[in-house]
Amino acid sequence: MTGLHERHLAVSPQWLALYYRHPLELTHGEGRHVWDADGNRYLDFFGGILTTMTAHALPEVTKAVAEQAGRIIHSSTLYLNRPMVEMAERIATLSGIPDARVFFTTSGTEANDTALLLATAYRRSNQILAMRNSYHGRSFSTVSITGNQAWSPTSLSPLQTLYVHGGVRSRGPYAELSDERFIQACVADLEDLLGHTRRPAALIAEPVQGVGGFTSPPDGLFAAFREVLDRHGVLWISDEVQTGWGRTGEHFWGWQAHAENGPPDILTFAKGIGNGMSVGGVVARAEVMNCLDANSISTFGGSPITMAASLANLSYVLEHDLQGNARRVGGLLIERLRGIAAASPAVREVRGRGLMIGIELVKPGTDEADPDAAAAVLEAARAGGLLIGKGGGHSTSVLRIAPPLTLTVAEAEEGAAILADALHAAG
Known part of the structure; x- marks a missing residue:
């Protein structure tokens, strides 16, 4: 446990959730990427819960x-x-x-x-x-x-x-x-x-x-x-x-x-x-x-x-017609993810619109939500250099993917490849 994590736990409510077994401290970002306090670089597919909508450190803003x-x-x-x-x-x-x-x-x-x-x-x-x-x-x-x-x-x-x-x-x-x-x-x-x-x-x-x-x-x-x-x-x-x-x-x-x-x-x-x-x-x-x-x-x-x-x-x-970019790049990304999901028995459904995509995970061979698998994929994606979110109704068994709207086709392909490896590693 890092010193900052210990300090966080000492002064924050127990119900204040943190992602990851070893929580991240993000120190800076640029475009669709962020860096942590250890210097690791990540492709950001969650944007601070859909909030860094355009890009990190967008010069105009x-x-x-x-x-x-x-x-x-x-x-x-x-x-x-x-x-x-x-x-x-x-x-x-x-x-x-x-x-x-x-x-x-x-x-x-x-x-x-x-x-x-x-x-x-x-x-x-x-x-x-x-x-x-x-x-x-x-x-x-x-x-x-x-x-x-x-x-x-x-x-x-x-x-x-x-x-x-x-x-x-x-x-x-x-x-x-x-x-x-x-x-x-x-x-x-x-x-x-x-x-x-x-x-x-x-x-x-x-x-x-x-x-x-x-x-x-x-x-x-x-x-x-x-x-x-x-x-x-x-x-x-x-x-x-x-x-x-x-x-x-x-x-x-x-x-x-x-x-x-x-x-x-x-x-x-x-x-x-x-x-x-x-x-x-x-x-x-x-x-x-x-x-x-x-x-x-x-x-x-x-x-x-x-x-x-x-x-x-x-x-x-x-x-810059970012709505159009969300439609075009998001459409490519969701089809790429559906192709990846077809090979994974843990994926029940890939759904979404534009750059707002969910991957629902279940225990293979059943319709039962699998929050443990979602947590494992989240960790594996981080290890591969990708940040995503999670959610879902009955349990947190849905991977939430919502990159900044300036996402490029190359970055979408990179993120999809990391997710494919994460799903394989967690499965």
Whole structure:
């Protein structure tokens, strides 16, 4: 055990998770690579949990941060803030939500917490519909709507949460149905649930479930849900903390795979837009955003320095078509991984969109999740020079692969080769 690890254990909560038997201290990064305190170089396929979205030490972002830091770092929302207004204008337009208003936070947890405040105040209801296998943050309100027991440490809650089918396509009671019948069954379940409850405030859903193992429903499910929700006066919150900004390749937002009935009522975002800076936020139409009848501010949300970073990062993403790169390179990577998985009896499924890919591991010859195998592959990948993540609903048996969106074809091939060796070594 390293000295820093010992010091960490002495002052940190026991529930503060660390990856690896011998945890890493990352000291610097460049592009898609990072280095640890011992000088080892790694290809980064996790980006600090999908947060270093563009690249490590991206010159455009580091320059914007340095220049803004030389002017003023902090002021709070009590003062006019030009970078915040400029960023809000761009996000309002990109969101697709009409007459949109934007409120900035410091994290995805806080963004979802704010969305819940808005929805419950607007609908005058503390009932929330959420998806099974979901994850929405670590605050008191967001753990209460998280449908993943491993990340929901208390049943005490300010909200009454009801869970809906549909977030996981290949497991559960509807797994064997066709996509069309799967959607029909999930809609029928939602209709039945609404027939037995008082009026819920909102349904909150990740278009692709992140911590849950990069699972997603068939395209169109949330459009079908929307018809039912609108009929019952229930808002739709799309949690885009992990799916936003083009990561799925096919769309800029995850909700656009379900766009038949237009954008959500509320959209939340965070992680990648700051490329490592602490940025989150909520977008909602003015009627919903302005429903609060008390004052509010944010001390750190929308700070000049984080907004400068986000503006530079967003410009880079759009000007270099990183959504298109996620689609092209992510498509190559997922096909390469499926080819590798075909030779491994421990792999149940390779799934994903763009540069958001999950590899689900099971005990060979069974459908039983194998978290020990996932942990072993994580270690073996590190030994080979590759950093990945893990997650999953019933257990942490899914390898999570989410590189920066500037990933090259050569780097995708390199990472796939390391993963192939790691799967072989761990199997």
